[in-house]
Amino acid sequence: MPLPELVKEGERQMTICNACRYCEGYCAVFPAMELRRTFTKGDLVYLANLCFDCRDCYYACQYAPPHEFAMNVPKLLSELRAETYREFTWPAMLSGLFKRNALAVALITGASLVTIFVLVLGFIGRDVLFAIHLGEGAFYRVVPYAAMTIPPLVIALYGLVVFVIGAVRFWRETGGALSDVIDLKAFWRATQDAFGLSYMKGGGAGCNYPAASFSQSRRWFHHLVFYGFLLDFASTSVAAFYDHFLGWQAPYPLLSW
Numbered sequence: 001m002p003l004p005e006l007v008k009e010g011e012r013q014m015t016i017c018n019a020c021r022y023c024e025g026y027c028a029v030f031p032a033m034e035l036r037r038t039f040t041k042g043d044l045v046y047l048a049n050l051c052f053d054c055r056d057c058y059y060a061c062q063y064a065p066p067h068e069f070a071m072n073v074p075k076l077l078s079e080l081r082a083e084t085y086r087e088f089t090w091p092a093m094l095s096g097l098f099k100r101n102a103l104a105v106a107l108i109t110g111a112s113l114v115t116i117f118v119l120v121l122g123f124i125g126r127d128v129l130f131a132i133h134l135g136e137g138a139f140y141r142v143v144p145y146a147a148m149t150i151p152p153l154v155i156a157l158y159g160l161v162v163f164v165i166g167a168v169r170f171w172r173e174t175g176g177a178l179s180d181v182i183d184l185k186a187f188w189r190a191t192q193d194a195f196g197l198s199y200m201k202g203g204g205a206g207c208n209y210p211a212a213s214f215s216q217s218r219r220w221f222h223h224l225v226f227y228g229f230l231l232d233f234a235s236t237s238v239a240a241f242y243d244h245f246l247g248w249q250a251p252y253p254l255l256s257w
Ligand code: SF4
Pocket: 016, 017, 018, 020, 021, 022, 023, 024, 057, 058, 060, 061, 062, 063, 064, 071, 073
């Protein structure tokens, strides 16, 4: 659905929810929604990014299809979120990739693997590529240290810039104020909710995932991915410390930090 129609549909569904309020205990979306009587695009964008897509409000809703109100808050908010990702990303000319996310990731991954393979064959040679390398320094013999660190660093910095620009655009769109940032109590609560994925608990029994029955599995899978990435970042940082400050070259023993 195009953004102007999505915003119109958002106003309609949020106005019905505001009159009903049955779902106000499920997540942060409904208490925030209750602070408004009418909804601007910025309000809807804000609400959409509070939603964890637990789907409890869809399965609980007495106005979901086939009712004529055709309420589907998770679907509406997830479409709005996707629109905000497209709108707030940088550079704008790449925003179309969000529409074909899976295809873009598959193509970029495939092209990257082929490029690395061709570069290694061309610059390092077939003999080194297919040989067995052991001992200190073996880790960098096929892909040299500079080639292994500089491109990922550039990509990581680009990612960081995109995040910061996206956050600033979101902040402007939703009318954020400086006092919100220095409200330490609110900041601490938001951090706890985010790190604990509080709103994937729904009303306490979990998400309606993968179907109508309640389950905590989606919350645990998200925890595993998120904390897995954090551990990955920690182990990479420790390895960088070993390499640059202690002079210990990879590979490191399996049970090292
Ligand atoms: S999703 Fe349905 S049940 Fe929940 S508050 Fe909105 S209208 Fe009411």
